[in-house]
Amino acid sequence: KGYEKNRFCNMSFPLIGNERIKDSVCAAVSENRIPHAILIEGEKGTGRHTLARYIAQSAVCAEKNPPCGKCRGCTLFKAGTHPDVVSVSPEDGKKNIAVSQIRELRSNAYVKPQIAACRVFVIDMADTMNEQSQNALLKVLEEPPGAAVFILVAESKAALLDTVLSRCTVLSLSLPESGAAADYLTETAGCDRKTAVSALNESGGNIGRALEVLSGKSQKQSAAAEFLRAALGGNGFECLCITSRLEKNRPAAEAFFKDLKLEIASEIKKSRVVFTKKRLLRYYDGVSELEKSLVTNINLSLI
Secondary structure, X not given: OOOEOOOOOOOOEOOOOOHHHHHHHHHHHXXXXXXXXXXXXXXXXXXXXXXXXXXHHHHHOOOOOOOOOOXXXXXXXXXXXXXXXXXXXXXXXXXXXOHHHHHHHHHHOOOOOOOOOOEEEEXXXXXXXXXXXXXXXXXXXXXXOOOEEEEEEEOOHHHXXXXXHOOOEEEEOOXXXXXXXXXXXXXXXXXXXXXXXXXXXHOOOOHHHHHXXXXXXXXXXXXXXXXXXXXXXXXXXXXXXXHHHHOOOHHHHHHHHHHHHHHHHHHHHHOOXXXXXXXXXXXXXXXXXXXXXXXXXXXXXXX
């Protein structure tokens, strides 16, 4: 429900907007020419993982017109138990995908598939790989096994080496047109259009974040919202209690900064007092500067 039928696809495509990319992916799937290495980039909530799952399921589907959604391969994939689908992401509490993880992936890539025609390796948060990890991956991308597909998911390709990018088909997702996004939300979340538009406005047009808002997991209930209330109230101790949870988890810290900026922007929009607006704008600028430093190796406790 809410998905769009593409002229090349066997089934409705679970991605809103990005028509050129949908045409390209569906054509590749229907013609059985999925690239051996794909990089999907886009901000959180644009459908990166949705697209990655669609491609991965298509690759392990046993029918002629994948993904059928009914064969053994599709059933196992949807249950998260397909033996030929391997996912890699930073280990708990780590900020980067370790080179040891990539080396293990590289070894597994040469193992024959168990039930599908190929093995699929999904590297989530691929932009957290350091240079050593990327070079380890490059070795298998340069001479890929015939029965392996690599799907890299990242917020931005800027953190990846040119040598890695040159061996990947890059799919850059953007936010969908507001009308299509609102249509999708009204059907998927079962809300009226006014509520859908309001959620999109609160989330900057991002469908993923808008769904969080509509499902009751909005930023108002998040650590970012708690932090902003404490900061504006001058409660430094409570602020430290909230951020102490993030000191060993850089991905969580990055998500926190994004949510905090959204919270501040929402408060700016609601405030009618000029002095308060100016104060919040200065705070927003300060948070943005701190967020930039996260790409360095700055100590999280310090930031």
